[in-house]
Amino acid sequence: MNTNPLKSLIEKNKQQKDDQHIPPIAGFVFAVILIGAIKVALLLDAAKVFDLVIGATVLTLTIVGVYFLFALKVASQWEKAVVLRFGKFTGLKGPGVFWLIPIVDSVAMWIDHRVMVTSFSAEKTLTKDTVPVDVDAVLFWVVWDAEKAALEVKDYQAAISWAAQTALREIIGQMTLADILVGRAKMDEVLQKIIDERSTPWGVTVQSVEIRDVVIPQVLEDAMSRQAQAERERQARVILGESEQQIAASFAEASKAYVNNPTALHLRAMNMLFEGLKEKGALVIVPSSAVDTMNLGGLSGMVSLAQNNLPNKDQS
Secondary structure, three states, X not given: OOOHHHHHHHHHHHHHHHOXXXXXXXXXXHHHHHHHHHHHHHHHHHOOOOHHHHHHHHHHHHHXXXXXXHHEEEEOOOEEEEEXXXXXXXXXXXXXXXXXXXXXXXXXXXXXXXXXXXXXXXXXXXXXXXXXXXXXXXXXXXXXXXXXXXXXXXXXXXXXXXXXXXXXXXXXXXXXXHHHHHOHHXXXXXXXXXXXXXXXXXXXXXXXXXXXXXXXXXXXXXXXXHHHHHHHHHHHHHHHHXXXXXXXXXXXXXXXXXXXXXXXXXXXXXXXXXXXXXXXXOOOOOOHHHHHHHOHHHHHXXXXXXXXXXXXXXXX
């Protein structure tokens, strides 16, 4: 089983938890206050004020700067911050600027409300007809309830990935190889329904599931290729036989027109003979019965005599 995508999701989620989301404006305010505290200390020292007063002033300004640094938060347009006060859920903040009480409040999680893409796979999974297949798929999902995503499941991204993978293996075991190869759209719909039912309590909805690739063993792939080729050859032979039957039926229908009309039959035969002889160097074999019936011998002699007399006429 390929767990690399799941590991990357877990590591990414940990990085998001460790991220304090300190906005640049908070850092700027902290720097301004810290510089101001230094200048005030220099001015008080030049005025020969007691060191205790100078230290208290600098400490107070530093605390104010630290407050701005950790209390001022900015959530992006697609984000929601899950705020806990003394470990208890108090609400969602964002998007935009919001304030926290340092030490008292904490951001447990930043929820992304954009459409997320998760790739998952099932390797060496047996189908209903005991064929091992590798299936790769892509899941498109979105968080619609940030509160449930944060409170109902520990790691909603990893949970979605595992739920999708187990659902895929379950569906493969219920379908034959032929159904998987030709019924991807149906398989996508069933997968979407199953994963959506499992993820709805977590505040997550599945928009679509798409099967990217289905890999079967090479031996089975070769056997299926030979089977398809044999099927095409069989269809070709069937089509050829049907064509021969249609041609024979046409000839039988045409022969009825020549039964009581020998002259028409002779004309048709002569036309066929002419079509065969008009090509230069053509050789036509005519049955002796046709020669006697159509008097082709005398006709051929007359044609030959006419061709021999053509040069004599030109010379004269």
